[in-house]
Amino acid sequence: MQERNRPGRIAPAPEHFVSASLQQDIGRHGLDAPRRDFLRKSFLGAAAGIAAVTAGRHALAAEGDPAILQPQPWATSLGQPVAARPYGQPSEHEKxxxxxESPGLTRVSAASVAFAPLQGFFGIITPNGLHFERHHQGWHDIDPARHRLMINGLVRTPRVYTMDDLMRLPAVSRMHFIECGANTGMEWGNVAVPTVQYTHGMLSCCEFTGVPLRVLLDDAGADLRRGRYLLAEGGDGSSMTRTIPMELADEIIVAWGMNGEMLRPENGYPLRLVVPGVQGVSWVKWLRRLELGDQPWNAKDETIHYVDMVPDGRLRQYTSIQECKSVITTPSGGQQLVGNGFYNISGLAWSGRGRIRQVDVSTDGGRNWRTARLEAPVLSKCLTRFSLDWVWDGSPAILQSRAIDETGYVQPKLAQLRAVRGTRSIYHNNAIQSWQVAAGGEVSNVHVD
Amino acid sequence: MQERNRPGRIAPAPEHFVSASLQQDIGRHGLDAPRRDFLRKSFLGAAAGIAAVTAGRHALAAEGDPAILQPQPWATSLGQPVAARPYGQPSEHEKxxxxxESPGLTRVSAASVAFAPLQGFFGIITPNGLHFERHHQGWHDIDPARHRLMINGLVRTPRVYTMDDLMRLPAVSRMHFIECGANTGMEWGNVAVPTVQYTHGMLSCCEFTGVPLRVLLDDAGADLRRGRYLLAEGGDGSSMTRTIPMELADEIIVAWGMNGEMLRPENGYPLRLVVPGVQGVSWVKWLRRLELGDQPWNAKDETIHYVDMVPDGRLRQYTSIQECKSVITTPSGGQQLVGNGFYNISGLAWSGRGRIRQVDVSTDGGRNWRTARLEAPVLSKCLTRFSLDWVWDGSPAILQSRAIDETGYVQPKLAQLRAVRGTRSIYHNNAIQSWQVAAGGEVSNVHVD
Incomplete structure (x- = not known):
């Protein structure tokens, strides 16, 4: 189990799982087609006999397997009582x-990043305890009784709300991804960061709950003719302010909930902005003020930071939408395949423009592509889990995934992106990620054109 | 904020939120219609002016509000670094x-229930730390390296899998509710349990990840002609075994993941069965064996327990599907409304037969009903969040919700259910729940015919 929790060894499926008949099919049709057929039949619940499995090492002999032959202590003793931990914690085996944190990435840890361990995630929901962190001056556990939200600017009646005020208003819940604009930023140049936790780990996905921004704007009597831009201001010491165009207003939530409970302190407790499809810096944490104005604010974090340098040295500004992107999380950099056979290739896809339409996977560095299975529900501006069966024959391979969103946009190759954007950017790298599988099974991050 | 965390006071929306024009509408059309119209317009993003709000106590004067006038400590000091807690925890203010546990419900806490605090949940996802618990002999934190799953019985080749074997197989992720068959059991008789945590708190909802049961049955060469029933056996000391009809097999998952991470120890780490729509006892935890047979097993926990006594003294057996049900979680028993005005009525609906089609809410004990708003996504055998606006005029009220699922089944009144099932059951009470709001604002559990 340890290998799942950190970059390490991952074994193939049990030997018997690649059956004699499958091996014949592989010989006839190539590596992957028969396996897909097998799975389709399985999922449709076809009758037995589709997998004439060999008598593998895991058939019931179980000779010498103490886990089978001896009673385990958890079967012969009284366990822990209910509510032993009134707020539950993960297993000790998952530590x-x-x-x-990536040591040395920033000068101080209060203005840094803690990357989420994507290599160990399942499905699309990020558990709250493993949501990525990005702070500009550290996090506080704010007393909600002392927190206020002000709405001012081009409104008829400026307002100040307590948390109790807000939480009695009509609430909505929506599942959305949040990605830092700098996610995958190291890959612009020639640095190939070793693991998916560090290449793509500024990414999470939750069910967020709060009051629609429109309800508050209505309440304050917003002037929607003159008011074209919103300023969102955080309550921490970093003077975080961000401009948000009012075209995005309909989907914005002033949120207090994540995955059914209150926001975690490091994610903005008790109040943050949720701006679906937009880079994380605009999801202002510890939200204390919204001001409606008639032009962009050119705040510190949208002029000095969070701008994209292009080859002629100019800076692209207000590039906030996170474009369509995907990454394979298993197998991924730093892991080790321990033998030929069946592997379930799995990963995540997302787009700031809407739903994911399709994900293709290549095992030969982009020459041939197969369409992956998408896990329902496929929601707008939300992570989508994809899976693809793969029988590895032991030769070197390069694994890639390529997402297409509902607008028809296709995730670009790294070379395509660099041709337009150069190599000096930090932000908004949504290129196809390549994981190289060596003949020995080692998986590593490579830059492929 | 404290009142949300335990039964207590909940305040109405700010005074200004019920505007002069809304008050006029209320006079014209009754209590609720104008508010619904207001919300619809808001959510559709209509132009300003729909809420001609009064200058209420929260307009920007903010005289004497130290939270506005004085800099808060979190704005003037350095906060905690990233990864201060590599696995995050809730705010100290949410303790x-x-x-x-309901003291005295069972003789020992190792064979008892810890109820989930539904009154504080948002959306449909249950955070893993607050998932309900029901154990029969306590929980253990099993070493996954020593855990095995055996498949035997009417199969060509019995199998034994390690966790590593299983986790390399093709995985799926699905969002489903899990409800103990005994949830709401106290309400069969004349006991009206005071809060929603104790009436309905044996209910949770997660995104579960694992290998489809069909893949394992195929692998073992299951005899699907003779094999009509599955026996699921848990690895703890309670000898938990349950019969599962093979008609349910297509949706069953042998699961290791909940909400993106490994199962929690108290929820079956490292492996449990997920049987969508079926009572929780069949979602066998610490799953160690699946045996395919040709008839039901009549195990201890399906003959002595988990049977329903009907009026003539006979016992209904194998009543495992959780029928369509709903409950209002805010406002709910033990809470206190602190004044007239706008409240967001919110709750949960679910059905073991499929999707929720509609939820109706009554504020007058079932004489009049209005259709609630359902929060997307509405998924099969999954919780669905509903909301309804309500302007409370201060008179006594009885709040009810009534769910209808995609089969057309309508959640019954308590009297209807008792007419068929009597009052001596423990399990499978899916009656409409009534919360009485007294003139003073106290909310309490009442049994209404």
Whole structure:
């Protein structure tokens, strides 16, 4: 189990799982087609006999397997009572699966990043304890009784709300991804960061709950003819302010909930902005003020930071939408395949423009592509989990995924993106990620044109 | 904020939120219609002016509000670094929102229930730390390296899998509710349990990840002609075994993941069965064996327990599907409305037969009903969040919700259910729940015919 929790060894499926008949099919049709057929039949619940499995090492002999032959202590003793932990915690055996700071990435840890361990995630929901962190001056556990939200600017009646005020208003819940604009930023140049936790780990996905921004704007009597831009201001010491165009207003939530409970302190407790499809810096944490204005504010964090340098040295500004992107999380950099056979390739896709329409996967560095299975529900501006069966024959391979969203936009190759954007950017790298599988099974991050 | 975390006071929306024009509408059309119209317009993003709000106590004067006038400590000091807690925890201000045992419900706490605090949940996802618990002999934190799953019985080749074997197989992720068959059991008789945590708190909802049961049955060469029933056996000391009809097999998952991470120890780590729509006892935890047979097993926990006594003294057996049900979680028993005005009535609906089609809410004990708003996504055998606006005029009220699922089944009144099932059951009470609001604002559990 340890190998799942950190980059390490991952074994193939049991030997018997690649059956004699499948091996014949592989010989006839190539590596992958028969396996897909097998799975389709399985999922449709076809009758037995489709997998004439060999008698593998895991058939019931179980000779010498103490886990089978001896009673385990958990079967012969009284366990822990209910509510032993009124707020539950993960197993002691999962202690390696944690958020990790990249040492040296920033000068101080209060203005840094803790990356989410994508290599250990399942499905699309990010557990709250493993949501990525990005702070500009550290996090506080704010007393909600002392927190206020002000709405001012081009409104008839400026307002100040307490948390109790807000939480009695009509609430909505929506599942959305949040990605830092700088996610995958190291890959612009020639640095190939070793693991998916560090290449793509500024990414999470939750069910967020709060009051629609429109309800508050209505309440304050917003002037929607003159008011074209919103300023969102955070309550921490970093003077975080961001301009948000009012075209995005209909989907914005002033949120207090994530995955059914209150926001975590490091994610903005008790109040943050949720701006679906937009880079995380605009999801202002510890939200204390919204001001409606008639032009962009050119705040510190949208002029000095969060701008994209292009080859002629100019800076692209207000590039806030996170374009369509995907990444394979298993197998991924730093892991180790321990033998030929069946593997379930799995990963995540998302788009700031809407739903994911399709994800293709290549195991030969982009020459051939197969369409992956998407896990329902496929929601707008939300992570989508994809899976693809793969029988590895032991030769070197390069694994890639390529997402297409409902607008028809296709995730670009790294070379395509660099041709337009150069190599000096930090933000908004949504290129196809390549994981190289060596003949020995080692998986590593490579830059492929 | 404290009142949300435990039964207590909940305040109405700010005074100004019920505007002069809304008050006029209320006079014209009754209590609720204009508010619904207001919301519809808001959510559709209509132009300003729909809420001609009065200058209420929260307009920007803010005289004497130290939270506005004085800099808060979190704005003037450096905060905690990233990864201060590599696995995150809730705010210190949320310590009251926990799972709770009902003292005296069982003789020992190792064979008892910890109820989930539904009154504090948002949306449909249950955070893993607050998932309800029901154990028969306590919980253990099993070493996954020593855990095995055996498949035997009417199969060509019995199998034994390690966790590593299983986790390399093709995985699926699905969002489903899980409800103990005994949830709401106290309400069969004349006991009206005071809060929603204790009436309905044996209910949770997660995104579960694992391998489809069909893949394992195929792998073992299951005899699907003779094999009509599955026996699921848990690895703890309670000898938990349950019969599952093979008609349900297509949706069953052998699961290791909940909400993106590994199962929690108290929820079956490292492996449990997910049987969508079926009572929780069949979602066998610490799953160690699946045996395919040709008839039901009549195990201890399906003959002595988990049977329903009907009026003539006979016992209904194998009543495993959780029928369509709903409950209002805010306002709910033990809470206190602190004044007239706008409230967001919110609750949960679910059905073991499929999707929720509609939820109706009554504020007058079932004489009049209005259709609530359902929060997307509405998924099969999954919780669905509903909301309804309500302007309370201060008179006594009885709040009810009534769910209808996609089969057309309508959640019954308590009297209807008792007419068929009597009052001596423990399990499978899906009656409409009534919360009485007294003139003073106290909310309490009442049994209404």
């Amino acid at each position: 390696n699966l944690v958020r990790r | 009251n929102l926990v799972r709770r």
